[in-house]
Amino acid sequence: MKLARSADDEAFRKRLAEFLEEHCPPEARLSNDFIASSEAGDDGVVSIPDWARKWQACLFDHGWMIPGYPPELGGCNATPSQTLVYFEEMTGRGIPRSLHFVGYAIAGPSLLEFGSDEQRRLAPAAIRGDTIWCAGMSEPGAGSDLASLSTRAERQGDEYVVNGQKVWTSYAMLASKCLCYVRTEPDAPRHKGISALIIDMDTPGLEVRPLRDISGHAEFAEVFFTDVRVPAANLLGELNHGWQITIGALAHERSGLWVEGVAICQRSIDDIVAMARRRGLGDDPVIRRRVAELYARVRGLRALGYKGFASFAQGGSAPEHSLMKVATSELQQELVELALDLQGASLAVTDPERSEEGGRWQRSFIKVLAATIGGGTSEVQRNVIAQRVLGLPRGS
């Protein structure tokens, strides 16, 4: 066990810092909110601002989009520990890579891992952000229990005919392609009858209805499929083996994804300390104790993330990382609760002129409620940890 980083990693950090200094646009710097904001029109429907598109393309072109990938895929063949340095630098400065994660984090890596030669050619544009993707996963009847999805695809000649509905589909109204999970074998056991299709969003019979979330923005949508005809060549991976694709994405980055959650929590602590001082609460022992408790947890999680990374980098499994998502998302919520408490009777004021930091914490409060829901609820995560990490038996 040792603290120091290798000289190679430090040189990598310096190269990245120089790149960011030169190229990062002001809009991408120090975003205080818990999730980088896209722009929304009068109807609440979000769009990807021009600067964000250019920034993602710039990262790709300079090999800083997914550092572990080779240059033709927007990377620089970074080692695992260099990838960790990348996350530290980006999240420490609050710089987002992209405002739409599906293309680079889910579609691109899945195409590369499971796609035919032709399908793999779609990956660079997905990662660079030139093509916006959505992922057709959740359905009205299949949220946490994703394997119960019922949107079905029937083979007719050279096509699959898709019928059903997806919901909470992020960026569906902006996307030109969908990585869509469908049931292709209704009689097989649940996990064994699912396949992945690449569906063009302008295919006849496909309808997108933007769905506003509680922030008032429509970042996700409902997607309806009525006899949508998809070429059989658009099947990704093997027929009825779609379930592996849902769990395979970005394995090489997963060991570092916790860094962002920890960085957000650390920034919140700093801002909460500053706010407490500003509001004359810096000497209140109860406030100090609460801040210190949460601070100790942030520091503990940071250490736990690095510990998990060490076992990952040595080729072992890293059970630590399955704990990190639950822990950082719940901690983010507790930090926002504390920040609201510090505001006394103004805790519910959103008027930008009359609230702390222009209503930033009230916006964060709404946004961070999603952190324990999206990507698997904390309850499902706990079930998974209980069974796969602790080895407890499944219920009968």
Added chain:
Amino acid sequence: MDFSLSAEQEMVRSTAHSLFEGQCPAGLLQAAWDDKRAAAPLWDEHLYQWVELAGADLVDLVLFMGEHGRAAAPGVFFASLQAAQLAAPTGLVAAGSATVAVAGENGLWIPHDGNARHHVPSAGDADEILWVAGSLAAPTMALVPTASATLTEVDQLDRLRPMYTVELPGPPRGIPVDPTAFAHAVDRALVTTAAELIGTGRWLLETSVEYACEREQFGQPIGSFQGLQWMLVDAALLLERADASVAYAAMCVDADDSDRDRAVHVAKAEAGLAARSVARTAMQVHAGTGYTFEHGLHFRLRRAYAGDAFMGPSGYHLDRLGQLLFSG
């Protein structure tokens, strides 16, 4: 930062694990509870030679102490090790077993004058006492024979680590200690104590998971019930977080990193909170079985609370962190 263990570190851990597995079985804890002399052979025949870890890298010592805590080992080793670490800057070396007399009634290791010291571990079994006086800015130390002191045992939750109030008839002639070196030695003592708590928590968690897999009620293992699964997941999360905090603090102390001060307080607070919480979860999972004296779970539960209290409870270390955050 790199948390991976070197081959030598793996060796320290596995050696310690087999040592305690072989020499500190459940029966010894029961025997030492009834009569503390039962723990003497563990020190006399085995642990005395491990006091030299006081001079080792803290990252190595942490691995040994984890196994010590897992076994909830009774006896004078913990006190002797702490005495050797604290005395290291002075060159004072105890000939046999020893303990540390530094704390006031609040348990904190802040040097002060006066004839009484509190929360002195295992003094009744120690040959010598490291007597600390002066102040944080000008600490002094002396090794005095235990026979020259008046010992009063103060009953504890953890009878496997008896605590004493120690009084001397007059102040011994102490050696001045560099205050920075003293602060450094106290940091080592805190991380050592935290590491022991992690080991105790580790035993409690692992034993609870095993029990939950074996024990059947309503026709299935109780570990298949979601209510119980989530309790154990939360216990694991607390413990893993604290474990990593302790390892990180050890690295910071070894490297004399600028983050050392905060890291040490985080480690002691996290370890104390985690061990106490995991202990309560373990009791709840084991239910009637755990509440039965013979089971032995209660030895670790007691150690968890005693270890949290030692050198100041988690609340104290959180408040120190609060000071660092708000005045730093």
